[in-house]
Amino acid sequence: MTSSGILNRLDEMEKEEGSLPRLLDFYRKLIQIQTRVGQDIDKPNPGLSSETILQRTVEGKALLTASEFTCDLQLLQNIFQETNNLFSKYADLFNNPPDEFSKLVEVVITSDSIKAWYDGTPIPSGEGISQPLLKGLLHAAVKPFLTSYAEALIDSVQQERWRRGYCPVCGGNPDFSFLDKENGARWLVCSRCDTEWLFERLKCPYCNNTDQKTLSYYTSDEGLYRLYVCDNCKHYLKTIDMRVARPNTLVPLERLITLELDIQARDYGYTPCE
Numbered sequence: 001m002t003s004s005g006i007l008n009r010l011d012e013m014e015k016e017e018g019s020l021p022r023l024l025d026f027y028r029k030l031i032q033i034q035t036r037v038g039q040d041i042d043k044p045n046p047g048l049s050s051e052t053i054l055q056r057t058v059e060g061k062a063l064l065t066a067s068e069f070t071c072d073l074q075l076l077q078n079i080f081q082e083t084n085n086l087f088s089k090y091a092d093l094f095n096n097p098p099d100e101f102s103k104l105v106e107v108v109i110t111s112d113s114i115k116a117w118y119d120g121t122p123i124p125s126g127e128g129i130s131q132p133l134l135k136g137l138l139h140a141a142v143k144p145f146l147t148s149y150a151e152a153l154i155d156s157v158q159q160e161r162w163r164r165g166y167c168p169v170c171g172g173n174p175d176f177s178f179l180d181k182e183n184g185a186r187w188l189v190c191s192r193c194d195t196e197w198l199f200e201r202l203k204c205p206y207c208n209n210t211d212q213k214t215l216s217y218y219t220s221d222e223g224l225y226r227l228y229v230c231d232n233c234k235h236y237l238k239t240i241d242m243r244v245a246r247p248n249t250l251v252p253l254e255r256l257i258t259l260e261l262d263i264q265a266r267d268y269g270y271t272p273c274e
Helices: 003-017 022-039 050-059 073-089 098-106 111-119 131-156 251-256 259-267
Strands: 174-179 186-190 196-199 215-219 225-230 236-241
Touching: 003 022, 003 251, 022 073, 022 131, 022 251, 073 098, 073 131, 098 131, 111 131, 174 196, 174 251, 186 251, 225 259, 236 251, 236 259
Parallel strands: 174 236
Antiparallel strands: 174 186, 186 196, 215 225, 225 236
16 A cells, blocks of 8 residues: 555546546645655664563553654655645645745744654644644654654564554554455554554444444445444544455545545534544
């Protein structure tokens, strides 16, 4: 599930339909930036011992901590501003006034900024800076760096020992899931680094709720998609059933082309997990 595969599929969709919806056109440009930057990043070497990996897994700690995640700050600063410029050109998609993007031109990304984003705490910034927008832009800018760590650590993930609702690599929340072709097992997909990991079918990954009276899902007419919802935390999770999906289905792309499910979930009173 490479970014090049997603870009190729988006190009095919454009040829088939004549044009891409504006949101998908935005994401294509964003993925192009992230892919280009990803090619310039040296594969990191986290250097975790087998003992450390086992200990963190048993304790429920992600393999990569905020202090261990490092990247080229100048390169990150460049991609942050390039991303800000892209977002500003599609400002109508995000309900942000143009002046919010112009304020971000002065933002300097530091190690403290990255740590705050990683830990989910307020990011140091100037007065009048929108925290949600800053977090979204930093998320997009950091992704190629974080993905490179995920690629280096994925083989160290002990799937049989990890059944938690957050990413075993970076600790991020899932924003999508899929049922595999073999036996319909549910795999969660990290919103930050795209790591995939096994998780129970009858459990909410966000609040660990297992009460079947407050857990349910909606199914699309053809059975391809499911919308898992939890009445305990009021969050939802989009899911694709790979047993009925097309052979060339790309799970990361399905995040983008299932926006109607997000609208449906909000209409039902559920929200995505930040």
